[in-house]
Amino acid sequence: MTQFGRAAAGALALLSTTAAFAAPAPYAHVLLISIDGMHAVDLAEHAARHPNGALARLSRAGVTYRQAMTPLISDSFPGLAAQVTGGGPATTGVYYDDSYDRTLFPAGSGCKGEAGTEVPFASEIDVDPKRADAGGTIGKPMTQIDAAKLPLRLTGTVCAPVYPHDYLRANTIFEVVHGHGGRTAWADKHPAYEWLAGPSGQGLDELYAVEQDALIPGTKVKTTGSFAAERDFDEKHVAAVLNMMRGLDGTGAGKVGVPALFGMNFQAVSVGQKLPKAGPGDPPEAKGGYADASSRPNDGLAAQFDYVDGALGRLVEGLKVNGLDGTTLIVLSSKHGQSPIDPAGLRPTDDAPYEKLPGHAFHDADDGALIWLKPSERAAKLPEALAALEKDRAALGIGTLYPPAAVAALFADPATDSRAPDIMVGTDPGVVYTSGKKGAEHGGLALEDRNVPLVVAGPGIAARTVATPVGTAEIAPTILKALGYVPEELQAVKAENTRSLPGLPF
Incomplete structure (x- = not known):
């Protein structure tokens, strides 16, 4: 029961054009x-x-x-x-569903080699992403996630998988x-x-997750x-x-x-x-x-x-x-x-030049781009990477280029934060990084990406x-x-x- 006292009686007037309540209502x-x-x-x-x-x-x-x-x-x-x-x-450390962390190690590496790895937290970590149940039991996500596909964290001498909740x-x-x-x-x-x-891993009593990237039964087409x-x-x-x-x-x-x-x-x-x-x-x-x-x-x-x-x-x-x-x-x-x-404003664009940037480690490119450089090469390659982006500005549809100082001002300093991208790209209107099979995307900085509906309704509202x-x-x-x-x-x-x-x- 909430701090407001006794639960309000009566039906929720969500679907009425005239209903209004005089006093705040408690919400269970x-x-x-x-x-x-x-x-x-x-x-x-x-x-x-x-x-x-x-x-x-x-x-x-x-x-x-x-x-x-x-x-x-x-x-x-x-x-x-x-x-x-x-x-x-x-604050959350979450920049994308598929991102990069300079302190983690790739899945299967045993925490050996240079730190820094892609962190893919979508269907890539399913036991079987082609199945609606992801290869486990729906309602029990830990049976659907393959620990062998998770990035690794080295703590002292212990190398352990990083589950999505561990990342937050x-x-x-x-x-x-x-x-x-x-x-x-x-x-x-x-x-x-x-x-x-x-981060505790305990806050969700139930996650009911059907895998969206599963194949439609009888086809080779995703949902x-x-x-x-x-x-x-x-x-x-x-x-x-x-x-x-x-x-x-x-x-x-x-x-x-x-x-x-x-x-x-x-x-x-x-x-x-x-x-x-x-x-x-x-x-x-x-x-x-x-x-x-x-x-x-x-x-x-x-x-x-x-x-x-x-x-x-x-x-x-x-x-x-x-x-x-x-x-x-x-x-x-x-x-x-x-x-x-x-x-009419759609501009399908190839993101291949990002892969060729000097020092490139990983990037996301949907209708904006986040770019991470290899930790060991960052200092040396950053000027070259920025120069290459300036050269390819028109081909990549770059509207605004955010170097590390701008990323630090907007988010966190990539020199000290393990997850902040080194470079961020704001694209020209209509740019979508695609092979031509998508009519729209998200992930960028455009108003159309960010201005969403928001309605709050219930008793007392x-x-x-x-x-x-x-x-x-x-x-x-x-x-x-x-x-x-x-x-x-x-x-x-x-x-x-x-x-x-x-x-x-x-």
């Missing part, structure tokens, strides 16, 4: 939803076209933040890390809630999301290669969350109690934005992405929005059916947006719109306050002085 539960890839403008446009949909009704019933921004690096990992820690990459430098809202005795659960696209459990398959993928997680509302585990097999903090991400919209054409199970003429700069979706993407809207409605109905609507706060946002919206800029990192302390806990229990909130979201009655 928080449901956190991420619609990956969705922009703030998508929420506005979809709601206008579908005024009776769940997205429109949720927005009308709650507080809608028009200028919610993800962290400066808009990848899935730092995007969600902000929401659950209250901090950015400089700051605690999470799941850790705080679990530490106070509340059950916690989450559903997401890779078993690697067990990092939500926090991400079909609009329909991606909806089916999301539906598995929706079913798991509905089970959680019933007090069951995600499989529906065990009675465990309703989580105090739980939620999921949707991937359908993100895939609908990226995938240019139909895949297995889709209408042959289906087309992804947007029709024009007004954010009007093509039919393939429109189907994804419609699916998510309907699924969200079922989740809200699930709260009501299970008697949770009077004590649950819903927070809806996105880990990241996607760029570009305007198909009066409908309003907030135009003041906010960061998605403000979600974390807001959730703790909603559940009656002190936001300063989060290390990143203390380190970055992260405020709670404005305009709420608690």
